[in-house]
Amino acid sequence: MSGPVLVTGAGGLIGTELLPLLEGGSARVMTSGDRHRCDLSVPGEAAALIEAVRPGTIVHLAGGTSPDRREVYRKNVLTTVRLLDAAARLPEPPYCIVLGSAAEYGDASGDLVTESSPPRPVTEYGRAKLAQTTLAESICDSAGLPLTVLRPFNLVSSRLPPSSALGNLREQLLRGRGRERTVECGRLDVVRDFVPVSAVAEAIRRLVASPVPGQILNVCSGVGIELGAVLRALAERLGVAVRTIQKPELLAIPAAPRVVGDPSRLLRWTGMRIEATAEGLARLLLT
Numbered sequence: 001m002s003g004p005v006l007v008t009g010a011g012g013l014i015g016t017e018l019l020p021l022l023e024g025g026s027a028r029v030m031t032s033g034d035r036h037r038c039d040l041s042v043p044g045e046a047a048a049l050i051e052a053v054r055p056g057t058i059v060h061l062a063g064g065t066s067p068d069r070r071e072v073y074r075k076n077v078l079t080t081v082r083l084l085d086a087a088a089r090l091p092e093p094p095y096c097i098v099l100g101s102a103a104e105y106g107d108a109s110g111d112l113v114t115e116s117s118p119p120r121p122v123t124e125y126g127r128a129k130l131a132q133t134t135l136a137e138s139i140c141d142s143a144g145l146p147l148t149v150l151r152p153f154n155l156v157s158s159r160l161p162p163s164s165a166l167g168n169l170r171e172q173l174l175r176g177r178g179r180e181r182t183v184e185c186g187r188l189d190v191v192r193d194f195v196p197v198s199a200v201a202e203a204i205r206r207l208v209a210s211p212v213p214g215q216i217l218n219v220c221s222g223v224g225i226e227l228g229a230v231l232r233a234l235a236e237r238l239g240v241a242v243r244t245i246q247k248p249e250l251l252a253i254p255a256a257p258r259v260v261g262d263p264s265r266l267l268r269w270t271g272m273r274i275e276a277t278a279e280g281l282a283r284l285l286l287t
Contacts, residue, residue, distance in 0.1 A: 003056030003094065004028040005208055006049075008040060008083065013157060014099070015061050017201035027208060030055070032062065041074050046082035050090065057095045057208055058087060063132075065125050065163065076128040080136055088143030095146045095211045096136070097204060102153040102193070102218070104130040107256035114262040115151070115216045122254040133216070146213030152200045153193040153220040153261050158287045166194075169231050170285050173238060180241045186250030188228035191258040193220040194281050199274045203266065212269045220261025221276040233282035 005022055009015050010031035022029045030053050032038060038045035040062055060083055063076040080098060087094050103126030104119045111117070121127045133149050140147035160167030165186070172183045200219050235242040266272055 002092065003054050004030045005057045005059060006030050006032070006053045006055035006094075007059045007061060008032040008079070009060070009062030012061055012064075013155065013159060013197055014152075014200050014204075016159075017157075017197050018059070018061070018204055021201055021205040022208065025205070025209070027057075040079035040082050043082070046079070047086040047089070050083070050086040054090060055087075055094045056092075057097070057211075058083065059097045059204055059208065061099050063099065063129075069124050072124050072128045073131070076125075076132045077135065080132045081139065084136060084139040084143075084145065088139065088145055093143065093145045095148075095213065096140060097148050097150065097207055098132070098136045100133045100149045100151040100216070101126065101129040102151050102220070102259060102261060104133060104151060105259060108259050112222065112260055112262040113218065113220075115218055115265055122256060146211060148207055148212055148214075149216045150200070150203060150207075151216060151218050151261075153195050153218065153259070155197050155200065156194045156281050156284055157197040158285055159197075160285070165227060166230065166281075166285060169227075169234065173234055173240070173242070176240070178240075180243065181235075182243045182245060183231070184245045184247050184250070185231075186246065186253055187255055188231060188244065188246075189226060189257070190255050191224040191226050191260065193223065193260045194225055194230070194276050195219055195221060195274055196284055199272070203270055203272055206270045206272065210270075215265070215269060217266050217269060218261040218263060219266060219274070220263050221274040222261060222263040223276045224258060224260040225276060225278050225281070229278040230281050230285075233278040234285060237279075237282045237286060 106120040
């Protein structure tokens, strides 16, 4: 595809890992956070950005969570609609990569989650991400825009915010003092497919280099790891003993017992395999 690679949300968790990968290759990279800074949810601003950059590829990472329902939909759904509507008006359609989420699947009933598994989101964020994917597919299909949707599973990074389960556990452990530390938490028996942020960035890099339009791809390892096992690995790595206190408000947060993805399509289309162990995740969280 001719034209630069436009990355939205480049200052976020995935974007900061992705930019060096893209800039280290042959791609010409531009972001929505430099001289083209704009609010993609505002009418006209997305169009102005697209007109200024005229991208050959769009990597749409902008989004996020919020306790406010309207804000969740503004960040994830409205920005996507504005951006793709603007891209559809370019004379040469850019290749679009949109970041969805495993939260779109919700309660997967214990099976390996494939890209064709029926979505049953249990959170407002998951419902917003599903709406984002549905509308992105509709817009791109109508306008002839090549589209790939990536659905990363549970992200792991030492830069995770405390609002995430792993980020919360990490912060409390590091904030504590002494050989014994107390951690306030929700359920620790949930099983998740944990994915390094660097792996998501690498998947995007490969797609930019070799597009696979028309696909939804899980970014996952296929390995289920209990959240409590990661906490124990963190404690062991820090050389501390942990006492847990389960808080009612955290236990009340909706959470499927087990969400583990099927990585077959990711391997087929990108050649990627993602390895995950509790010990490796603890090492990454403390890097």
